[in-house]
Amino acid sequence: MKANVIVFEVGTFILFIAMYIGSSRALGRVRNRDFFFGSALFALVIYSVAVAGGMMNFFWYSTNTYYKHYVLGGYIVWLGVVPLAVMLLFYMVSMASYLVASAFSSNVWKRSAIAGGIGVIFYLMIEPVAVTNHWWVWNAKTFYILDVPLFAWIAVFLAVFAFTACYQLTVIEKADPKWLKPVEDKVKSLVLKMKRPTISLEHGKLMEVYAWRLFAALVAFGVVMVPVLIVLWVLANRGPIPAGW
Amino acid sequence: MANKRIELEQYKYYVDLVKEEPPRKRARTGAVWAMVVAILLALMILVLGILSNGLAKNKRNVLEKPPAPASSATQSTQLPNGTELPSGTQIPTGQSPGGGARPTAPKSPSPDSLVPADTVHAMKAMPMTLGGAFAQTSSSPIQIQSTSAPSSSPSSAPKGKQLSTETTNIGNLGNVANGAGGKGFGLYLIVLFVIIGILMYLGIRTLGKEAKKR
Numbered sequence: 001m002k003a004n005v006i007v008f009e010v011g012t013f014i015l016f017i018a019m020y021i022g023s024s025r026a027l028g029r030v031r032n033r034d035f036f037f038g039s040a041l042f043a044l045v046i047y048s049v050a051v052a053g054g055m056m057n058f059f060w061y062s063t064n065t066y067y068k069h070y071v072l073g074g075y076i077v078w079l080g081v082v083p084l085a086v087m088l089l090f091y092m093v094s095m096a097s098y099l100v101a102s103a104f105s106s107n108v109w110k111r112s113a114i115a116g117g118i119g120v121i122f123y124l125m126i127e128p129v130a131v132t133n134h135w136w137v138w139n140a141k142t143f144y145i146l147d148v149p150l151f152a153w154i155a156v157f158l159a160v161f162a163f164t165a166c167y168q169l170t171v172i173e174k175a176d177p178k179w180l181k182p183v184e185d186k187v188k189s190l191v192l193k194m195k196r197p198t199i200s201l202e203h204g205k206l207m208e209v210y211a212w213r214l215f216a217a218l219v220a221f222g223v224v225m226v227p228v229l230i231v232l233w234v235l236a237n238r239g240p241i242p243a244g245w
Numbered sequence: 246m247a248n249k250r251i252e253l254e255q256y257k258y259y260v261d262l263v264k265e266e267p268p269r270k271r272a273r274t275g276a277v278w279a280m281v282v283a284i285l286l287a288l289m290i291l292v293l294g295i296l297s298n299g300l301a302k303n304k305r306n307v308l309e310k311p312p313a314p315a316s317s318a319t320q321s322t323q324l325p326n327g328t329e330l331p332s333g334t335q336i337p338t339g340q341s342p343g344g345g346a347r348p349t350a351p352k353s354p355s356p357d358s359l360v361p362a363d364t365v366h367a368m369k370a371m372p373m374t375l376g377g378a379f380a381q382t383s384s385s386p387i388q389i390q391s392t393s394a395p396s397s398s399p400s401s402a403p404k405g406k407q408l409s410t411e412t413t414n415i416g417n418l419g420n421v422a423n424g425a426g427g428k429g430f431g432l433y434l435i436v437l438f439v440i441i442g443i444l445m446y447l448g449i450r451t452l453g454k455e456a457k458k459r
Contacts (some may be wrong), residue, residue, distance in 0.1 A: 002302075011289045019283070019286075020283040022275050023275060026269050026272050026275030093282075095279060096280060096283030099280060100444055103276075103448040104448070123432060125291070125438065128421075128434075129293055131307050132301045132418060132430075133293070144416040145415055146421060191324075191403050217373055
């Protein structure tokens with residue numbers, strides 16, 4: 001019971017409350033709420049896809065009689081196939097990374113890259129402890145570092161980078177980047193039914209743009225990660241060249 | 246009326262600004278608070294990691310199945326015809342009392358049906374490291390007992406060579422944990438904790454310097 005999943009979950013909930021209060025002061029109540037929902041949604045989609053793809057799961061404590069050994073043996077709160085604590089953990093890591101990165105750089109890309117790097121350092125600490133205690137389990141047939149797949153480290157950097165860049169561009173700067181304009185103008189007119197620039201939007205409409213950009217960030221994340229996964233999988237599962245080939 | 250409307254619009258914008266952008270001092274305090282909580286998060290992970298050092302030393306820990314059902318003193322086996330076996334009575338594997346279905350682990354309340362337990366553990370038996378990749382030609386989930394050596398496609402694996410079920414070198418956490426006289430995992434976590442602490446401190450210091458400038 002030393003580092004049982006319940007200990008992790010309860011600890012995460014308590015720290016989440018403290019982090020939420022602190023970051024509400026730092027960013028403002030509304031902006032922090034946007035950050036929270038954005039990051040939780042971002043993590044939920046990524047983890048759900050990872051679980052559905054058989055790369056990882058959170059069921060170690062559930063696929064057994066743990067519920068007979070301990071009261072509340074596994075995770076308490078789930079959102080689909082992903083425990084809430086894992087999403088809160090992503091929120092805390094990305095928020096801390098974002099705040100520290102904001103102190104170092106004002107450029108959105110540099111800031112996001114620094115945040116991604118800090119996120120990786122956090123997860124370098126979290127992942128080995130998690131797999132040791134089976135808070136989550138990796139199943140992918142690929143290269144492993146410290147019993148965590150190599151692609152997971154890359155994914156952490158990309159996820160924090162993509163999310164913080166999306167948040168900074170949309171909620172804080174309310175910018176309309178030129179490189180996004182051709183696609184975004186079409187989406188705005190066809191789907192969101194708006195034509196005004198992002199900076200002049202009220203909060204409700206801004207959230208619609210935020211949701212669209214989060215979706216775009218997730219697609220971009222997937223576009224980068226899929227080739228990485230395939231290449232690592234192929235390299236790891238390549239056969240030895242038979243004698244006389 | 247139009248002027249009044251413009252005034253109200255401006256006022257609304259002002260209120261939004263106050264709500265969205267807190268005063269600098271408050272924002273700075275909040276950021277410092279959040280960074281301190283991040284250090285506490287790292288501390289929590291450090292403590293939990295050090296507590297689980299024993300598990301980390303076991304090279305096969307991450308491949309292990311969940312604990313088997315313990316034979317509780319209060320449990321007894323109920324036979325179909327109502328006859329009760331005394332507690333602790335061993336039923337040989339493969340046999341079932343009264344010819345019924347073989348007893349299985351209770352169904353999980355979680356959505357584990359998505360990934361069958363056997364598949365999970367069979368797949369877990371396959372991780373590889375940068376140091377030792379091997380062939381696995383089958384793309385479908387492979388059913389391998391995690392307690393035995395994994396089989397591989399005869400066309401791709403060299404004869405007589407047993408493929409490891411464990412990760413090797415730096416791929417295996419157990420190797421790191423057993424290093425430095427069994428303190429490897431603790432040292433690894435402490436180093437990362439110190440790095441996180443320094444980063445947070447630098448963040449807090451930068452905020453403090455900015456505040457002094459203003």
